[in-house]
Amino acid sequence: MKIKYDTRKNLAERIFLLEILKGLGLTLKRLFSKSVTIQYPKERKKLFPGFRGKHALIRDPNTKESRCVACMRCATVCPARCISIRFSKDEKTQARKVESYEIDALRCIFCGYCEEVCPVNAVVLTEEYEYSNYTREPFHFDMERLLKNWDEFVEKNKIDPEQYRNPFLRPRGRSLGELPSGKRIDVPEEWTLEGQVIWKDGRAVSAKEVVS
Ligand code: SF4
Ligand code: SF4
Structure with a gap:
């Protein structure tokens, strides 16, 4: 359907250019109203609790290593299939040891299932969101990078790692x-x-x- 615009103007509109005056009036009104934008990156908005950003593996304050026990829950639940874990087993105790832990952040849909399902609070989506880059490689996080992501997050935000609470670790209806x-x-x-x-x-x- 063809849309027709009525471009006819009455005498007052032609003489006083009312549209321009209306536009200037709106600009003047907005000049004194509260700003809705912020001066990023000088200013930053406070993130909502549970914001899902850059992945990290929490470094255990005691062992200084990852807490991951290779239970494979995160890799199993991940709908984007972007977590890949390799582990070995101790022949005597059958305890698992993580050999490699990788996340392809470019495939991640930031659903948060991995951190929600982790039984030991090992993997988290931190509140860090500034990690754009020009190539794909920096988004392929291996274990070393994931631990480093945690270190950087803790340092940048002055977080006490022992006090950090993953907002997704809220057990629903369980004692x-x-x-x-x-x-x-x-x-x-x-x-x-x-x-x-x-x-x-x-x-x-x-x-x-x-x-x-
Ligand atoms: S946030 Fe979701 S998609 Fe991303 S790694 Fe975790 S489970 Fe997979
Ligand atoms: S769910 Fe947690 S402990 Fe299990 S493999 Fe994933 S990160 Fe490791």
């Missing part, structure tokens, strides 16, 4: 006693079941209802 120790220490004291919802028998129900 603390049921949780693996790695998660138990990360549950904020103020956390309650109030407002938490879990999926049960095909419908969303209040976690408080289920647990009590």
Whole structure:
């Protein structure tokens, strides 16, 4: 359908150029209203809790290594199939040792499933979002790079690694006693079941209802 514009102007509009005056009036009004933009990068907005940014493997403050126990949950749950882990097994104890841990951040959809499912709070999506680059290689994170991402995140944001709480580590409808120790220490004291919802028998129900 052809759209027709009425370009006819009445006498007042022709003489006083009313559209221009209206436009100037709007500019004047906006001049004194509160700004909605910020002067990035000098100014930065506060991120929402749970913002999902650059991947990192948390460096354990005691061992200085990754906490990953190669359970493979993150790689299994990842919908983008961008996590790849290789591990070896101790013949006697059958304990797993991570040989390599890689994330292809260019395939990641930042769903947060990996950090949510990790039983030991090893992998996180930090609040770091400034990591653009000109080539693809810097987005292929290996274990060394992922640990370095954590170090940089901690240093830049002056975070106490022992106090850091992954916002996705909120157990829904589960008592603390049921949780693996790695998660138990990360549950904020103020956390309650109030407002938490879990999926049960095909419908969303209040976690408080289920647990009590
Ligand atoms: S955030 Fe989602 S897509 Fe990205 S690595 Fe984790 S599980 Fe995979
Ligand atoms: S879920 Fe956690 S512990 Fe398991 S393989 Fe992934 S990062 Fe490692």
